[in-house]
Amino acid sequence: MAIKKQFLKSKPVCKVTFTVPAAEAKQVTVAGNWNEWNTEAEPLKKLKNGTFKGTVNLEAGQAYEFKYVVDGQWQNDVEADGYAWNDYAAADNSVINL
Template sequence: MAIKKQYLKSKPVCKVTFSVPAEEAKKVAVLGTFNEWNQKKAVQLKKLKNGTFKGTVDLEKDNSYEFRYVVDGQWTNDDQADAYAWSDFAAAENGVLNV
């Protein structure tokens, strides 16, 4: 898994690209505090020919966001998250993204 951050000079925004290698998966999405953990607002990642799912979201910079991936219904963290934060709601850790 990979997270790429690209800061825009023209706006206080960071373009964050999520990449998840999951050849066998049919569907991968990113949920987090930036979309209120709402499945309907989830960032759906697109499957590339090499089996990696990829998608980009614009996040306001100078903030921290908690997030997790949903791969075919299974919640999972990114091993390259900036940090991890315990969630009592999920009874698990969420990845933290600092932008």
């Protein structure tokens, strides 16, 4: 899994590209506190090499919690900037700092 951050000079926005290797998966989405944990709001596109990839525009200067949903299973990103405990899910969420 990988996260690429591209900060825009003209706006306080960061283009965040999420890449998830999941060749056997049918669907991968990214859900986070920026989209109210909507598991359908940010679908990632499956590439020919079996990875899923997608870009989300997020406000710079913020920290966001997120997880991937791979065929209905919640997963953290091993390359996240950090992790935050979530009492509701009784599990850690991935954190990205912009």
